[in-house]
Amino acid sequence: MGPGGKFTIRRQVIVCILLASAEFLPCAVSAADNTKEEDLGADILYRCYYQMGEFGAEGVDTCVKGELSAMQALKMYPQEASEIVQRCTERLEPIGWEMVKSCADREIAATRETKKD
Numbered sequence: 001m002g003p004g005g006k007f008t009i010r011r012q013v014i015v016c017i018l019l020a021s022a023e024f025l026p027c028a029v030s031a032a033d034n035t036k037e038e039d040l041g042a043d044i045l046y047r048c049y050y051q052m053g054e055f056g057a058e059g060v061d062t063c064v065k066g067e068l069s070a071m072q073a074l075k076m077y078p079q080e081a082s083e084i085v086q087r088c089t090e091r092l093e094p095i096g097w098e099m100v101k102s103c104a105d106r107e108i109a110a111t112r113e114t115k116k117d
Contacts, residue, residue, distance in 0.1 A: 044064055044096075051096075077108075
């Protein structure tokens with residue numbers, strides 16, 4: 001294939017995936033947690049590759065960073081929101097962590113509004 005062909009884009013995406021996956025290497029807490037984190041990381045990488053691969057390495061990288069950021073933010077939510085986060089995760093995790101976070105944020109806000117009344 002010549003310059004600017006599909007091979008170049010695929011190579012960029014593969015490099016992006018490898019670099020993004022390196023973020024998961026220092027996350028080992030235990031063997032089970034590490035396996036789960038690796039699985040989640042692989043899911044994110046594949047989802048982003050299939051959703052954003054046509055936009056090149058930058059598109060995949062932006063997607064991966066957004067998904068990782070949303071997943072990390074959900075871990076920081078208060079214990080009172082855990083049921084909402086779990087419900088949103090079960091429904092929307094196959095679509096992406098940004099969607100899970102959006103769902104949780106909406107439901108938490110709705111719950112707060114209901115408690116005000």
